[in-house]
Amino acid sequence: MTKGIPLISPEQPSSPPAHPTSQSHPVVRYRVTERNRRIAPRRSNSPLEPAMNSLTHIPRYLVAAVVAVGLLGTGDRAAGQDPSAPLSVLAVDSPIGVSRGLSPDEIRAGWIALFDGATLFGWRNEGDADFRVEEGAIRADRGSAPCLLRTETQFDDYELTVDFRATRTTNSGLFLRTAPRPNDPTGDCFEINIATAEVSPFTTGSAVGRQKTDMAVDAEQWHRLHARATGGMIEVSVDGVPTVRLVDSLPVGRGHIGLQYNQGTIEFRNVFLRPLDLETIPIEIGEGAWRIGPDSDALHVGPAESVDTADGESPAGVRLSGGVGYIESSRTFGDFVLRIEARTGDAGTNSGLFFRCIPGSDLDGYESQIEHRLVDGDRSKPVDFGTGGIFRRAAARQVVSDDRTWFVKTIVVEGNRIAVWVDGHQVVDWADDRKPDPNPRRGARREAGSLALQLHDADTSVEFRHLMARELEARRR
Structure with a gap:
């Protein structure tokens, strides 16, 4: 594997400068309900079981993130994926919201970066929002809503992780399998919302027009969203807590990845994707x-x-x-x-x-x-x-x-x-x-x-x- 080549250009620091609301290990607070209590169970034969048992010094939200976000391919490893590929643990060794590149193990496991930390190469702005790169993050705070920054490339079955930070007035979202200019979140895309209850009935982690969650996350803090799209199945978690599980009888097929600006301020970092079901x-x-x-x-x-x-x-x-x-x-x-x-x-x-x-x-x-x-x-x-x-x-x-x-x-x-x-x-x-x-x-x-x-x-x-x-x-x- 390549060593010594940063994901972020030499002019861009690998870790962002101090920010009044940034934290290396953000404390994630959320309401626990019977629905979002379903954190993915650990398997007794997991190769990470010894490590999990030794994580007593790490906050439980990070342990949850290891299970739901970090186990990229264990247990449910897609058919055809290389069984020898090392597991990828994103949550413990990568603080949420801190810019990073992919490790050699993650690269060999099939992960790719959609955002290079310095430019918008590979993305297209569909609208007039002021998407730009600041301090290693994609940021937008102005535009005629709604606007979408979407990948030039289309993907179908994949895992995706992205770190995001929003304000209390933000209305944003992560679009999966989207058309270039989507018109219907229940038809031509899957919109995973980023918003507080004050702004939208579909709060952060919900699928707009399809499924709500009553999970609440702190505004002004960095959070991590993980999505898995396979066939007609869409599964989403935020900070390791499952929020959405959809079965679409009429899947849209391949589509773009989109980052939305609707209102407020939104930032995205560490946008990583792994194609699934390769033969x-x-x-x-x-x-x-x-x-x-x-x-x-x-x-x-x-x-x-x-x-x-x-x-x-x-x-x-x-x-x-x-x-x-x-x-x-x-x-x-x-x-x-x-x-x-x-x-x-x-x-x-x-x-x-x-x-x-x-x-x-x-x-x-x-x-x-x-x-x-x-x-x-x-x-x-x-x-x-x-x-x-x-x-x-x-x-x-x-x-x-x-x-x-x-x-x-x-x-x-x-x-x-x-x-x-x-x-x-x-x-x-x-x-x-x-x-x-x-x-x-x-x-x-x-x-x-x-x-x-x-x-x-x-x-x-x-x-x-x-x-x-x-x-x-x-x-x-």
Whole structure:
């Protein structure tokens, strides 16, 4: 995993300056009812059980947050998720409201950052609210309500955490699977409200128009919202306390993540997402699997470095060396989410992951490059297009990984939009606005295509492992 590359730019402090109402460990006060008393139970076989029993010095609200927010994947780990991926504990080792990056364990578990702590890269303002970045937080306090700051990329099934701070007069919310400009919180999005009872009958943690909660949280304090969206199920908790559980008989499919401004002042930090239900894609040469191109003698394909998993088995992976060529999948993907780990064997190695390729062609597809060389040692100036960059189309905004070190690449492709994260950092957000063409080398291809893993130079090597992917759900409403 990448080390030493901050999520926040060098100009932006990793921890915000002191604020009159900020706390490193905010005290969360809330009314306990029979409904919101249902804090997720600890499992007796949880790998965190010893740690939980030792947390006597930590306030109980944080222990609750460990259970409901921090156990990212334990027990209910989505089918297809890597069972060896370490658990991610966000609540104990990350004070609520303090800007942070993702840890190596969280990156390997599949988490990505939607907000880089310094810019609004990857977001679009739908309205005139004054969304901006101040002291490592997204902030808004003026605008013609309602306004939405939403991701350029759409997601379908995922876990999401976000820290927020509101005032007593704030009316805001977190929008899940939203249309770009939603019109109906019961139809084209899920709106998780952020408001006091003085402002709205749907208080913080409620699903507007769908389900209320009688939980009350302190204004002027930082809080953490966790949401899980799988199929027609939406589950929400605030500071570890469950507030909403919805079953939608007509799910909307994929949609954007939205941060709303309606009135008052609202701030957001630490916006992290993990795609769920990815399927392990074995990388194996053979009929009905992967082929070597341009011919079977083009390069040597061997096993990647093995990694011990929870059940003692090693995940499938490959090492490409001894030639110039690629391996191509027999399976095709159109609109999809994909995650893979890769490592170059030598400094200056040139490689890439191709997608939406014309099946059977000689790499006629889009290429997400693997290239770690820098201009004058500046990570914001990649040689060529940089690791994660789309070759000849969109350069990586920063090279965050290094040669000879395993890194995680996450790609979301939907319609003409391509987004790429490397070790949890978003490095590409690009829309292919060229004229449609079956060949991505000439124009915008939206048809499904094969995947390919490339080795560009004969005297180098590259390894790939833990390839996981699935098609995105179509937008329905």
